[in-house]
Amino acid sequence: MAEDLPPSSPSEDRNAAVVKFLTAFNGLTSESQKEITSLLLNENKSTAEVKEKVQSYIKKFLETISMI
Numbered sequence: 001m002a003e004d005l006p007p008s009s010p011s012e013d014r015n016a017a018v019v020k021f022l023t024a025f026n027g028l029t030s031e032s033q034k035e036i037t038s039l040l041l042n043e044n045k046s047t048a049e050v051k052e053k054v055q056s057y058i059k060k061f062l063e064t065i066s067m068i
Contacts, residue, residue, distance in 0.1 A: 024064040032057035 032054070039050045 021065055024061065028057060028061045028064065 035057070036050065036054060039045045039053055
């Protein structure tokens with residue numbers, strides 16, 4: 001029963017938030033590195049297209065960590 005569980009400590013809450021943050025960061029970093037590398041190696045892609053993609057990954061990351 002939920003009433004029987006002790007409340008979580010601030011350090012437990014902080015640790016859980018850190019784990020969620022690092023998980024989100026690592027996933028987005030891995031995904032974005034592959035995509036950005038692919039764009040950079042494709043000579044047909046413009047700097048603007050690469051910049052737009054980088055900005056979309058930054059936005060996605062910020063949205064993810066705002067939910068923590």
